[in-house]
Amino acid sequence: MYWSLIIYAGIITFATRFSMIFLLKKDILNDKAKKILSFVPAAIFPAIIFPPIFLDDVGSVDLENNPKILAAIFAIIVGYFSKNIIATIFAGLISYWFLIFVYYQ
Amino acid sequence: MNNRLKTLTKGIIDVSPLMIPVFPFGIIYGVIGMDLGIGPYMTLGLSIIIFGGASQIVLLQLFSGGASSLVILSSVGAVNARHILYGAVLSEYLSGLKLFWKIILSYVMTDQAFAVSNNYFKKNDKDSNQHYHLLGSGFTCWTIWQISTILGIVLGSVVPEELGLSFTISLTFLALLISDFRKFKNIIVMLVSGLVATIGFNTIPFKAYIIVATLTALVVATLLTSIDVKKK
Secondary structure, X not given: OOHHHHHHHHHHHHHXXXXXXXXXXXXXXXXXXXXXXXXXXXXXXXXXXXXXXXEOOOOOEOOOOXXXXXXXXXXXXXXXXXXXXXXXXXXXXXXXXXXXXXXXX | OHHXXXXXXXXXXXXXXXXXXXXXXXXXXXXXXXXXXOHHHHHHHHHHHOOOHHHHXXXXXXXXXXXXXXXXXXXXXXXXXXXXXXXXHHHHHHOOOOHHHHHHHHHOOOHHHHHHHHHHHHHOOOOOOOHHHHHHHHHHHHHHHHHHHHHHHHHOOOOOHHHOOOHHHHHHHHHOOHHHOOOHHHHHXXXXXXXXXXXXXXXXXXXXXXXXXXXXXXXXXXXXXXXXXXXO
């Protein structure tokens, strides 16, 4: 890791947060642009979430004996009904612990 | 002054419940940083200079996977693209502020601070000190993030690997998407992104799977939006 890489990443992060607040006098993004930008979290987070859940240590898809998939499904169900961030995280973590420490033992 | 302090305190109180998952996330981040051997200064340095959980994790993940600087930085850019939207939404309320304020508030504008302060701005449109709410919520996130990072650095060697705490990172991102679970189009976009990333993890060169998956999913999102427009 290099400090320069960290600083560049910091500048990029700051620039995305600062750009619109600095540039826009009033809300000038059109509705279509806003609609597409509103999909950004849905477009990026699964790309971060899926690989560590579905792939094993050597990078091949593991569908059997994979407690992470079951725990993630349980978290999604709890999230869907509760609409609560903390409940979702704990539901996933507790079911994951149950699976690896009790069920799979 | 009294009014400002009140608004600042309101920001701190409003964002506090959202800090409950941020705290373990910060600890996990610190543990991972130490695990990857970048040392305590760089692990904390990332938290101070970048101050964005998702960006920091993606940077570490890709760096340890041997990705090039260009791929790492464009992935960080992709992860941060959502902040452009946040800025666009908040600019309506913050456009009258001095440059200094804009810089400070941009630095602390996280998902959690945006969520609660945008809510407050909508309800208190006429309050001329409303930006103190974002200052309060943002710096609460900042403080919690730095403390939890330091705790993670200290705990690095103590937390047993069997607990599988790295899974909490997936869960945290998943939890940030719960408001999308009821929207059909968003579910399609999420599935496209996840599948492309999973399939592309080994096949897409230069570890560019996050960028490729995000762009593919955004193309699908654009198509879905235009179908919607045509119907009207």
